Amino acid sequence: MQHFFVTPDQVEKPYIYIEGSDVNHMKNVLRMRAGEKLEISDGDNRKYVCQVCDYVEGRAQLEILEERELDTELPSQIWLFQGLPKSDKMELVVQKAVELGAYAVVPVAAKRSVVKLDGPKAEKKVKRWNEIAKSAAKQAGRGIIPEVKSVCSFDAALKAAGSLDVILFPYELAEGMDYTRKVIEEIQPGQSVGIFIGPEGGFEREEEEKALEAGARVITLGRRILRTETAPLMVLSILGYHLEP
Template identity: 50%
Template structure:
């Protein structure tokens, strides 16, 4: 069943309304008709089964049939700090990270990042990535749309980690070893924690970046004996945390 997000003010009693770009998507792309059903989320853990009452040029009116509290978010809040890769890789990372439960995604310009974005390009890219995050959240049935931040420098990213009061900071690094230590860190995760996952770009981390992150409280860890691509490492890390924390 199709899933859409609406603002809280677009829900009132037994009726709701969908506005914006989703209107065209419902009418022209999905070719839905009055009487068909869909799900909407107005923020938080409540979702609503609705029936289309009317499709107009700039709105879709809904009848609310049923509301239910359904938690689809992980019991931990994971922010993925992704070393800025080439554009198509970042789009894949955003999409899959949202599907795996990331609460936020922060692109980070690191020493070995191939891509460099000026302010105008960064804003355009962030808008595109946020749209991908929204589409992925709809597809995955998420309760919220994760934030995709504007790209930060490495030092700005470390400051954000500190400012958010992050309780567990993980940094997969190809020069680390000891899967037992990795498993121990994952098993230490507790519900309600804020977790940061820092991933290097295509060229990997500079040693000075790893040292700076460790001084900030990051744990450098291994994901095995194979060297993973930047678009793989973060998704593996998210999958491991999800598997360790997901509730029945």
């Protein structure tokens, strides 16, 4: 069954109205006709089973057949602060992070980030990443579409993470898996968590020191060196296993 997202204001019970590019996708690509069923998520953890009624004035009118609350979200908001990687690795990170339950992704221009994004180029990339997040959210049956935020500096990322309950800072020079296990086990459902992942080459010592000053918990992910696109998926998987009800 096809799955689309809407905003709560598009739900006018007993109908839901699809707008924008999704209308063209439904009508001309999927060729959905009156009577065909589809699933709708309203971005507020509610899912609807609907059927197509008609296409009127550039909108698709859907009749609600069934409504239920979604339970696909983790009990904690997990923010991924990802150091900008080279090539198209960020696309993979966004896709898999959304599948694994991340609440939001923040691209971070760390000191060792080779890729430099600003202005129109950055806006174009962020738009593309949000499209990937939307597609991944559909595939995973998420109740929300996690947002990919604008590219920011490391200092701005730390400031943004300041309101979170726990900040995890995996660092290749950190030691002691016992400490890592202890930190993870102390995280409780309902707590918000930030994960900082460095770009290729990792974080600089100065960035680690700033993170410590901001209250981050510097942890190790083991004795092996993980690629920048692998490390966030490992941490998200561990947190998902720990927090999933």
